Amino acid sequence: xxxxxxxxxxxxxxxxxPGVLPTRAERSDGTARLSQSLRSEDIxxxxxxxxxxxxxxxIEATSQDTAQELYSDPLxxxxxxxxxxxxxxxxxxxxxxxxxxxxxxxxRGGNGAVNRVFVQHQRLLLETSRVVLRMAxxxxxxxxxxxxxxxxxxxxxxxGLPPNVLRGHCNTVNVVDAxxxxxxxxxxxxxxxxFIEHVGQRFTPNDPLFGQQWHHINIQSEAAWxxxxxxxxxxxxxxNGFHTSHTDLRFGPASGWYRxxxxxxxxxxVLGTAGMPSESHGTACAGMISAxxxxxxxxxxxAPGADIRxxxxxxxxxxxxxxxxxxxxxxxAPSSEGGTAAGADIIACSLGxxxxxxxxxxxxxxxxxxxxxxxxxxKGCPILWACTNGxxxxxxxxxxxxxxxxxxxxxxxxxxxxxxxxxxxxxxLAPGRNVFLPGSGDGHQPVTGTSFAAPCAAGIxxxxxxxxxxxxxxxxxxxxxxxxDKVGSLPYIGGRNTRFGHGRANAAxxxxxxxxxxxxx
Amino acid sequence: MDKTTILRRxxxxxxxxxxxALPPGVAAVKVSANVLGQSMRDVSxxxxxxxxxxxxxxxxFNVPEETNLDQALEVFLGGDGHIKLLGRTxxxxxxxxxxxxxxxxxxxxxxxxLRRKLGFAANTFLVDTSGMSALNVAQTLNELPEVLYxxxxxxxxxxxx
Numbered sequence: 260x261x262x263x264x265x266x267x268x269x270x271x272x273x274x275x276x277p278g279v280l281p282t283r284a285e286r287s288d289g290t291a292r293l294s295q296s297l298r299s300e301d302i303x304x305x306x307x308x309x310x311x312x313x314x315x316x317x318i319e320a321t322s323q324d325t326a327q328e329l330y331s332d333p334l335x336x337x338x339x340x341x342x343x344x345x346x347x348x349x350x351x352x353x354x355x356x357x358x359x360x361x362x363x364x365x366x367r368g369g370n371g372a373v374n375r376v377f378v379q380h381q382r383l384l385l386e387t388s389r390v391v392l393r394m395a396x397x398x399x400x401x402x403x404x405x406x407x408x409x410x411x412x413x414x415x416x417x418x419g420l421p422p423n424v425l426r427g428h429c430n431t432v433n434v435v436d437a438x439x440x441x442x443x444x445x446x447x448x449x450x451x452x453x454f455i456e457h458v459g460q461r462f463t464p465n466d467p468l469f470g471q472q473w474h475h476i477n478i479q480s481e482a483a484w485x486x487x488x489x490x491x492x493x494x495x496x497x498x499n500g501f502h503t504s505h506t507d508l509r510f511g512p513a514s515g516w517y518r519x520x521x522x523x524x525x526x527x528x529v530l531g532t533a534g535m536p537s538e539s540h541g542t543a544c545a546g547m548i549s550a551x552x553x554x555x556x557x558x559x560x561x562a563p564g565a566d567i568r569x570x571x572x573x574x575x576x577x578x579x580x581x582x583x584x585x586x587x588x589x590x591x592a593p594s595s596e597g598g599t600a601a602g603a604d605i606i607a608c609s610l611g612x613x614x615x616x617x618x619x620x621x622x623x624x625x626x627x628x629x630x631x632x633x634x635x636x637x638k639g640c641p642i643l644w645a646c647t648n649g650x651x652x653x654x655x656x657x658x659x660x661x662x663x664x665x666x667x668x669x670x671x672x673x674x675x676x677x678x679x680x681x682x683x684x685x686x687x688l689a690p691g692r693n694v695f696l697p698g699s700g701d702g703h704q705p706v707t708g709t710s711f712a713a714p715c716a717a718g719i720x721x722x723x724x725x726x727x728x729x730x731x732x733x734x735x736x737x738x739x740x741x742x743x744d745k746v747g748s749l750p751y752i753g754g755r756n757t758r759f760g761h762g763r764a765n766a767a768x769x770x771x772x773x774x775x776x777x778x779x780x
Numbered sequence: 781m782d783k784t785t786i787l788r789r790x791x792x793x794x795x796x797x798x799x800x801a802l803p804p805g806v807a808a809v810k811v812s813a814n815v816l817g818q819s820m821r822d823v824s825x826x827x828x829x830x831x832x833x834x835x836x837x838x839x840x841f842n843v844p845e846e847t848n849l850d851q852a853l854e855v856f857l858g859g860d861g862h863i864k865l866l867g868r869t870x871x872x873x874x875x876x877x878x879x880x881x882x883x884x885x886x887x888x889x890x891x892x893x894l895r896r897k898l899g900f901a902a903n904t905f906l907v908d909t910s911g912m913s914a915l916n917v918a919q920t921l922n923e924l925p926e927v928l929y930x931x932x933x934x935x936x937x938x939x940x941x
Contacts, residue, residue, distance in 0.1 A: 499940055523803050523804075523935060524935065525896065525906060538940075540940040541940075575836070575837035575838070576938060576940065577834055577839065577936070577937050577938070578936075579933050579934060581871050583938060585898060585899075589900070592899075592900060595898075595899030596899060597899075609940060610940055611938060611941055612862065612939055613829075613939065614825060614829065614862075616826060616860035616862065617860060617862070618858050620871070620931055621781040621786055621873070622898065622904065622931065624781045625781070625873070625900075630900075645941040646941075708940075709941050710940055
């Protein structure tokens with residue numbers, strides 16, 4: 260149950276859209292055309308359809324300007340489509356009309372049920388006279404009746420609601436204030452306006468093993484997927500090999516691998532997947548990011564719409580850092596190996612020793628510098644790297660301590676830290692214990708490691724980047740930090756702590772923030 | 781990464797005099813666990829884990845007197861406690877003031893053979909040291925003003941996490 264303080268905070272931060280009201284719900288050719296044009300992002304046609312629809316409603320208001328400010332933001336537009344499908348359109352009424360009571364508006368052809376329109380976190384909330392409140396378990400019937408009488412709440416049908424939860428008609432035009440007043444009563448656990456809102460269908464993939472991928476619940480993938488699947492973003496995964504025939508993976512055309520030279524001190528780059536080393540580890544990493552959605556196979560990646568580029572190197576887990584450096588360089592700029600593809604938008608790597616220490620060679624340091632600052636046409640390529648699985652301070656791992664690298668630790672199903680690397684260099688955690696991912700034999704297995712947390716976070720980064728592609732690497736890093744869930748029992752000081760970094764990454768929050776930055780709403 | 785840091789690291793390297801590393805497929809005789817155990821007796825867990833990775837990848841280790849030195853690589857312990865094998869290649873970054881012709885002349889003048897240009901950064905090369913110790917060459921090159929950095933191209937375990 261939400262606390263009173265949390266609900267109070269929500270109600271106090273609602274932003275009213277003055278003058279904006281919905282029409283009465285009445286499906287017509289106009290609302291159908293409005294919905295269709297909004298779906299195709301044809302704003303001009305949408306405006307024309309809206310104006311025609313408003314004229315057809317015969318609302319007796321001096322002014323009936325289409326609320327076109329609700330069309331530009333993709334999140335709000337989605338909701339407008341939902342309302343249009345339900346036969347509702349939104350307009351600016353004149354002040355006299357706007358101040359009328361609901362029944363008076365209804366008498367003038369308007370919507371008599373909605374008092375006001377609010378927006379909060381890019382959600383449209385339509386205030387009516389209805390309120391939902393929960394009485395305290397120890398509140399007597401007399402106390403309940405006393406509260407309802409004093410606050411002018413008349414109970415209406417509350418069938419199906421949990422015990423002590425009531426639904427009422429509030430005899431005031433300001434139901435938000437009424438709820439705040441109700442929550443001053445000891446006998447009331449909470450009171451909230453029973454807002455009308457658009458609740459769209461959530462994208463849930465049909466992949467048969469999706470239900471075993473608990474990490475999607477923790478990071479709120481489905482809420483994020485309602486807005487983006489990561490389309491238009493290219494992620495490079497650097498690992499020691501991939502099952503190229505795995506039916507749940509798609510290999511981007513710029514995938515390639517480093518074939519070690521006979522003296523083992525060098526490697527030749529091979530474009531394409533022919534001959535690429537086959538390893539379950541890389542397969543799981545890639546699957547965490549972009550295992551296909553809705554293909555009836557296995558599970559689903561965090562950013563199933565993103566393009567992915569697999570880069571295999573150091574297949575036997577022994578090699579040179581110059582080869583790893585080349586893989587980073589190729590990911591950010593394929594021209595470094597003679598390629599013609601564009602550089603990746605995000606790099607994820609899960610290679611490195613699991614002890615405390617890892618000394619970085621100058622050449623790898625430089626490759627990371629170059630990718631992180633010059634990649635993406637100067638916007639910088641965000642680099643997410645799995646930190647050590649051991650319970651060690653990350654500061655001794657010079658790669659994960661590189662200032663341009665986001666070191667990702669692993670979290671559990673219960674959002675606890677799982678004993679991986681810690682310290683000021685830890686960026687955040689992401690699910691990485693018993694996560695269910697593509698693996699050997701074209702199958703799917705539960706696997707554990709920071710190796711899978713880093714690509715999970717990279718997928719979240721891709722979802723955010725797809726909604727605001729002009730983010731710099733640094734801006735994406737800030738966004739991902741700021742949108743983490745502050746999980747765990749340790750206090751967060753200055754937004755972080757040593758065991759969780761900035762918290763556990765959250766896809767829905769990251770996407771919402773990217774959209775907010777993109778649209779200003 | 782500045783040259784001082786690199787030189788300090790190179791100075792901290794400890795040669796494991798009792799062992800040489802042989803690439804997969806080269807060794808005729810595999811060293812016994814006993815020899816390895818004695819040679820690596822006082823090393824860190826990191827080094828032990830590295831050794832397992834090398835062995836898993838088909839590398840073998842032997843005592844120097846029983847090793848074909850032409851194909852053997854010297855074994856070092858780095859300041860990070862990890863095993864590094866020293867081959868005959870190094871990575872060198874030279875001042876961008878030198879154009880392609882000047883770079884070729886410079887490499888030749890320093891007894892280095894170009895293996896490949898590392899395309900992700902300017903004037904950065906993987907070179908062969910033509911039989912000279914990559915460690916000694918790197919130390920010498922780092923003293924030159926036109927060298928931005930030079931480091932042996934160590935072979936080391938880089939596991940998956």
